[in-house]
Amino acid sequence: xxxxxxxxxxxxERLNSAFYVERPPxxxxxxxTIHQAGALIRIKAPRQMGKTSLxxxxxxxxxxxxxxxxxxxxQSIGQRSFANPxxxxxxxxxxxxxxxxxxxxxxxxxxxxxxNTNCKAYFEEYLLTEITEPITLGLDEVDRxxxxxxxxxxxxxxxxxxxxxxxRREIWGKLRLVIAHSTEVYVPLNLxxxxxxxxxxxxxxxxxPQQVQALxxxxxxxxxxxxxxxxxxxxGGHPFLVRLALYHLAxxxxxxxxxxxxxxxxxxxxxxxxWRQQLILSEYPELAAAxxxxxxxxxxxxxxxxxxxxxxxxxLIKLQGDTAVPHCNLYLRYFRQxxxxxxx
Numbered sequence: 001x002x003x004x005x006x007x008x009x010x011x012x013e014r015l016n017s018a019f020y021v022e023r024p025p026x027x028x029x030x031x032x033t034i035h036q037a038g039a040l041i042r043i044k045a046p047r048q049m050g051k052t053s054l055x056x057x058x059x060x061x062x063x064x065x066x067x068x069x070x071x072x073x074x075q076s077i078g079q080r081s082f083a084n085p086x087x088x089x090x091x092x093x094x095x096x097x098x099x100x101x102x103x104x105x106x107x108x109x110x111x112x113x114x115x116n117t118n119c120k121a122y123f124e125e126y127l128l129t130e131i132t133e134p135i136t137l138g139l140d141e142v143d144r145x146x147x148x149x150x151x152x153x154x155x156x157x158x159x160x161x162x163x164x165x166x167x168r169r170e171i172w173g174k175l176r177l178v179i180a181h182s183t184e185v186y187v188p189l190n191l192x193x194x195x196x197x198x199x200x201x202x203x204x205x206x207x208x209p210q211q212v213q214a215l216x217x218x219x220x221x222x223x224x225x226x227x228x229x230x231x232x233x234x235x236g237g238h239p240f241l242v243r244l245a246l247y248h249l250a251x252x253x254x255x256x257x258x259x260x261x262x263x264x265x266x267x268x269x270x271x272x273x274x275w276r277q278q279l280i281l282s283e284y285p286e287l288a289a290a291x292x293x294x295x296x297x298x299x300x301x302x303x304x305x306x307x308x309x310x311x312x313x314x315x316l317i318k319l320q321g322d323t324a325v326p327h328c329n330l331y332l333r334y335f336r337q338x339x340x341x342x343x344x
Contacts, residue, residue: 019218072140094106157190182314316335
């Protein structure tokens with residue numbers, strides 16, 4: 001394949017990318033659901049599993065059906081906006097207004113002491129009234145709110161209330177929600193006020209061997225089942241790790257035997273990715289200790305709840321019931337070797 005046609009696997013896949021892999025029936029279910037009044041779709045998967053790429057395609061489908069769409073990643077909101085619930089919801093309304101290209105009239109509707117009431121009024125009496133088309137709101141990286149108890153209780157309760165209002169009032173049927181998050185919801189939420197137990201749940205799985213082989217073919221690689229198995233023994237069906245390997249193999253930067261041999265070293269194709277994962281752990285000693293316990297054990301390990309779900313959201317571990325194991329052999333080899341070097 002000409003190098004110019006290859007796409008480095010970084011961030012979301014372009015809408016017209018030849019390297020986006022559908023995982024049936026997920027896409028079809030999401031595209032059908034998003035056209036329903038008051039729809040709510042919940043996408044859950046660790047980082048770099050394709051959440052944002054799927055989210056962008058759902059929003060594109062909504063736009064094709066004349067919906068106004070807003071794509072908002074909570075990672076793009078500055079830390080100051082998380083100071084308190086009122087500041088956060090004002091920022092939320094400001095961003096939505098800007099993305100919809102309508103005049104900011106927040107001050108006209110911010111007359112109550114309760115921020116949720118103000119936010120709901122702004123949507124109901126202004127945005128959903130001013131805009132004749134449905135509004136599809138895609139919220140990515142909502143995990144960030146989990147660190148702010150005073151915000152997540154009210155905000156998630158608000159999203160649940162808006163979804164339920166769509167059943168009773170036609171105007172709220174114009175609002176459709178897509179929520180993407182990386183981990184299990186480990187924060188305490190009232191079941192009747194949580195948006196994470198309603199709507200269409202989407203748990204993004206890893207690629208299957210058949211999908212890996214088909215993706216290899218798109219990279220003009222003539223692979224058989226043995227080649228597929230060799231790569232998946234190293235990285236499983238992790239979308240980013242698979243794509244990165246196929247990218248370098250298609251460019252002929254490296255041959256498969258050498259890739260497999262050097263994968264967990266500083267000279268391998270995953271060195272930058274592994275270094276970034278190591279950097280995250282170095283900033284959070286409790287996560288580093290939990291990951292150390294997982295890779296040094298010969299059996300699944302029980303971890304403290306918060307550390308377990310955070311490591312899962314990063315993508316470093318898989319859960320087997322209440323226990324954890326390394327997500328793939330690449331991480332097992334790399335982090336076990338790192339611990340050996342520290343010990344010596």
